[in-house]
Amino acid sequence: MGLEEKLPSGVVLTSVEKLAGYMRKNSLWPATFGLACCAIEMMAAGGGRYDLARFGMEVFRASPRQADLMIVAGRVSNKMAPVLRQIYDQMAAPKWVIAMGACASSGGMFNNYAIVQGVDHIVPVDIYLPGCPPRPEMLMDAILKLHAQISDEKLGPNRQKIIQEVEAAAMAAKPTHQLKGLLA
């Protein structure tokens, strides 16, 4: 005796959140942000062999105004950091960031004065993709995981609540170097 039974056939009910998530995940526009060798793998992922076009996102936009996904592919130097932040700020919300490779995620092998030790120092990161460099399959896996994340994304007050919960959990979490793991 629900509402569904009284609807004419061919009509599907869903929530606004689910509908918006479905639309957003199927219409991701990546910005070109190749900085180093990871960019080569990113280009390979966009090419014919790996075919990112299957997910409708093979066209990398040169303008941040037309993009909503930034794939930071490579190490970010201190001189590049303000440029990266400006590109991120120019992208239209909602927007997402993938830190591709060890260098973008943590500084990688470049633990020195010139390189930003993880791009999460300057922009919020949604997916950290390990590898040096990651294979195109790994990049596509990260993108699919991001798709799943986007399609489940809440809107409005629900989203604010989740953000606050995640933030509180992160603040309460034990620092990595205090985790003993198998050493305990």
Add this chain to the structure above:
Amino acid sequence: MKREKNLSAGHGAFGSADTGDTSGYGGLVRTSTSWGSSERPFGSYFDEVVDDLERAYPDFADAIEQVVVYRGELTLHIKREKLVEVALILRNKLLFEVCLGVSGVHYPTQTDRQLHAVYPLLSMTHNRRIRLEVSVSEADPHIPSLVEVWGGNNWNERETFDMFGIIFDSHPGLTRILMPDDWRGHPQRKDYPLGGIPVEYKGATIPPPNDRRSYR
């Protein structure tokens, strides 16, 4: 920036004495790198180049401090006051049309000549290559710019200024080219700290290379 001079010739790539050096060069033994002028005959086309320069440039004995042939390369060590004169002669008379840039070298142990600038030259007419070398002290790191002679040296001199702090006088716009404009210090000098942050693992923190090796 903390600046210390403890980089004497010795053992290990980074002067390390214990097991902290993970570079794999712990057994390396460095010898002093100063050698005097080479004796004639220099071999190859080098005699011809030096003879030509002596004929074309009467001030040769005063301007050229050393003529070194090492590992198949001819290097002329030039007093910095005479650099532009010699460069013009080399370009116009000896037809070294191309200067492939300028490299900086830092020898912290060479008193009053810690900073060297090396210019590789190419004569396309004669298919010959030589190198010019100028050395200055850290306290007075001024070398005349060669942009007026070889225009392509513009950005190369900016890079050497950025990395080594050698000031090229009368350069049209000597600003940093690789590091941010407000950066302090010159990173390729031997006494410049490598930087870095401690890396956290589960149950452990590894200090940055700068603290693990004894060149800190």
